[in-house]
Amino acid sequence: MCEHAGVAQVNARPRLERSRSDRVIGGVAAGVAQHLGIEPIVVRIAFVALTLAAGFGVVSYLLLWVLAPQEVDAGSAPSRPRVLGMPSTRQAMGGGLVLIGVVLLLVVSGFWFSDSLAWPVSLAAIGFAILWARSGEEGRGRWSLEGVMTGQTSLPRVAIGSLLIVAAMAVVLANNYSLAAAGPMLLAAAVAIGGLGLLVGPWAWNVGRELIEERSQRVRTEARAEMAAHLHDSVLQTLALIQRAPESREMASLARTQERELRAWLYGRAPSVAGARLRDAIDAMAGRVERDQHVKVEAVVVGDAELDEHVAALVAAVGEATLNAARHSGETEVSVYVEVEADAISAFIRDHGTGFDPAAVASDRRGIADSIIGRLEAHGGMAAVHSTPGDGTEVVLRLPVTSPRKTA
Amino acid sequence: MSTAQRVRVFVVDDHELFRSGVRSGLGTSCEIVGDAGSVDEAVAGILAATPDVVLLDVHMPAGGGRAVIEGVRAGGAGGASVQFLALSVSDAAEDVIGIIRAGARGYVTKSISADELAAAVGRIHDGDVVFSPRLAGFVLDAFAGEAPAPIDPELDLLTARERETLRYIARGYTYKEVAAELHLSVKTVETHVSAVLRKLQLSNRYELTRWASERQLI
Numbered sequence: 001m002c003e004h005a006g007v008a009q010v011n012a013r014p015r016l017e018r019s020r021s022d023r024v025i026g027g028v029a030a031g032v033a034q035h036l037g038i039e040p041i042v043v044r045i046a047f048v049a050l051t052l053a054a055g056f057g058v059v060s061y062l063l064l065w066v067l068a069p070q071e072v073d074a075g076s077a078p079s080r081p082r083v084l085g086m087p088s089t090r091q092a093m094g095g096g097l098v099l100i101g102v103v104l105l106l107v108v109s110g111f112w113f114s115d116s117l118a119w120p121v122s123l124a125a126i127g128f129a130i131l132w133a134r135s136g137e138e139g140r141g142r143w144s145l146e147g148v149m150t151g152q153t154s155l156p157r158v159a160i161g162s163l164l165i166v167a168a169m170a171v172v173l174a175n176n177y178s179l180a181a182a183g184p185m186l187l188a189a190a191v192a193i194g195g196l197g198l199l200v201g202p203w204a205w206n207v208g209r210e211l212i213e214e215r216s217q218r219v220r221t222e223a224r225a226e227m228a229a230h231l232h233d234s235v236l237q238t239l240a241l242i243q244r245a246p247e248s249r250e251m252a253s254l255a256r257t258q259e260r261e262l263r264a265w266l267y268g269r270a271p272s273v274a275g276a277r278l279r280d281a282i283d284a285m286a287g288r289v290e291r292d293q294h295v296k297v298e299a300v301v302v303g304d305a306e307l308d309e310h311v312a313a314l315v316a317a318v319g320e321a322t323l324n325a326a327r328h329s330g331e332t333e334v335s336v337y338v339e340v341e342a343d344a345i346s347a348f349i350r351d352h353g354t355g356f357d358p359a360a361v362a363s364d365r366r367g368i369a370d371s372i373i374g375r376l377e378a379h380g381g382m383a384a385v386h387s388t389p390g391d392g393t394e395v396v397l398r399l400p401v402t403s404p405r406k407t408a
Numbered sequence: 409m410s411t412a413q414r415v416r417v418f419v420v421d422d423h424e425l426f427r428s429g430v431r432s433g434l435g436t437s438c439e440i441v442g443d444a445g446s447v448d449e450a451v452a453g454i455l456a457a458t459p460d461v462v463l464l465d466v467h468m469p470a471g472g473g474r475a476v477i478e479g480v481r482a483g484g485a486g487g488a489s490v491q492f493l494a495l496s497v498s499d500a501a502e503d504v505i506g507i508i509r510a511g512a513r514g515y516v517t518k519s520i521s522a523d524e525l526a527a528a529v530g531r532i533h534d535g536d537v538v539f540s541p542r543l544a545g546f547v548l549d550a551f552a553g554e555a556p557a558p559i560d561p562e563l564d565l566l567t568a569r570e571r572e573t574l575r576y577i578a579r580g581y582t583y584k585e586v587a588a589e590l591h592l593s594v595k596t597v598e599t600h601v602s603a604v605l606r607k608l609q610l611s612n613r614y615e616l617t618r619w620a621s622e623r624q625l626i
Binding site for chain 2: 232233236237239240241243244256259263296298300301302303333334335337339348350351352394
């Protein structure tokens with residue numbers, strides 16, 4: 001949630017780091033240039049010049065490459081897993097020139113190995129390049145397991161690349177062994193490769209599938225979290241503001257209901273496998289009473305339990321008592337507290353309203369009390385109503401837990 | 409809030425609308441000495457104005473309310489006496505427990521009425537703690553059952569009295585009503601609640617953090 005934009009620019013002189021964005025080989029020259037505050041090209045020329053002096057430039061370059069840390073990616077994605085990225089055209093050209101130089105050097109100095117090795121190596125290199133190189137038609141520009149498995153990477157390219165590599169292997173074999181011996185050799189190789197494929201193939205395929213599955217799951221989760229953060233900062237704030245406005249009880253209640261629903265959807269716990277839970281049932285009950293009676297129901301649940309018929313009866317009784325408080329107390333807020341203990345579930349429904357004298361209750365309220373008390377007693381529980389005129393009412397419900405249904 | 413001098417309040421919230429809402433709601437009972445819409449602005453403003461109480465939004469860009477508390481606490485002597493009351497649209501456990509552990513002395517939701525908010529500010533100013541029923545429920549949940557291995561029993565367990573007090577608060581009782589029920593003075597009830605807040609802030613009880621991070625309760 002907290003962005004640290006613009007953290008850099010603090011140090012007067014940047015640390016010596018290999019550059020990520022501007023690099024020909026390892027980003028050393030650009031890094032040195034940035035550190036010293038001069039143009040990268042100057043450093044590059046210096047390295048070349050030093051190379052002429054008994055190869056000192058190459059040695060120092062390699063040393064710096066090893067010693068200097070890579071520049072931290074200040075960009076968006078933090079620590080993205082390293083995918084095999086492709087070198088830029090500049091880097092490719094640089095690499096090619098270095099290669100040609102090395103080959104020429106070897107030829108001139110007489111260290112050149114026979115052409116019989118040079119050709120297959122070149123073939124294999126081209127095959128490898130085709131297999132891994134960036135292709136225009138792909139948006140992602142990267143060859144990955146995912147690309148092959150989901151068919152994003154073109155099959156012909158994979159085939160041609162593989163074919164070239166296999167051909168290179170064949171040339172090596174043919175050059176070094178008599179053709180007569182090549183047949184059994186190839187057969188043995190084919191059998192070995194085929195067997196290996198059968199052994200490892202399905203497993204590798206599954207691993208790949210799981211990786212893709214996991215990745216897309218992560219993407220979905222991230223998108224959801226982002227949306228939740230956004231809605232949290234906008235819509236929920238507005239709904240809270242509307243509730244603060246004292247003018248209209250209906251508006252406030254509407255906003256509260258909307259807020260509750262949005263919250264439930266945003267932060268929705270996965271529906272439990274075993275079915276409904278006590279906590280969800282109490283929350284749903286509180287939401288219903290809030291919506292219908294235009295009061296605020298502050299529901300607090302400690303612990304949780306599965307919703308069997310006994311617990312469901314308790315929830316119904318809690319709902320009845322809450323509704324009762326909302327209708328008769330004259331208050332705009334009702335507190336509901338449910339606690340799951342080792343041997344029982346207790347529930348308390350409290351309001352700070354007008355209250356009444358339990359000894360002299362009117363007949364209509366008698367009925368409601370009966371429906372709460374009677375319902376609880378039918379399931380082995382008990383209920384009590386404490387009320388004093390002018391001092392609010394509290395209904396206390398208690399349901400013993402016989403089976404081990406308590407969960408943390 | 410019978411204090412002769414009005415409580416000096418600073419409001420931190422990145423929503424302009426909410427700031428002006430609080431301003432007009434609290435204006436009669438408190439003196440609003442400043443407000444801020446971002447973490448940096450808030451830290452600088454609070455250190456300059458040294459208010460009694462800061463109303464602090466939990467969710468803000470660049471670190472949220474936590475960063476403000478840390479910034480003010482690190483800002484020297486001027487910020488040491490400032491008390492924080494956290495405000496949020498969310499009742500999510502990780503938000504509540506996170507901001508309390510950062511040092512806030514209380515927590516209320518933004519849908520609170522102006523009168524209730526003024527009362528909460530007064531209580532924070534008097535050195536007390538503001539525990540909503542929901543927060544009491546969170547603590548009871550977090551400290552439920554036997555601790556697997558209490559490293560520091562002083563911090564990792566609630567006393568029977570503290571548990572009882574919290575249960576009454578979770579049931580919607582005011583401090584006064586709790587005191588009457590338990591035959592205690594209001595001051596004693598406040599002491600219990602302060603002790604619980606301290607445990608919530610300092611306990612390393614394994615379940616506390618795990619619980620807060622796993623639970624996405626609203």
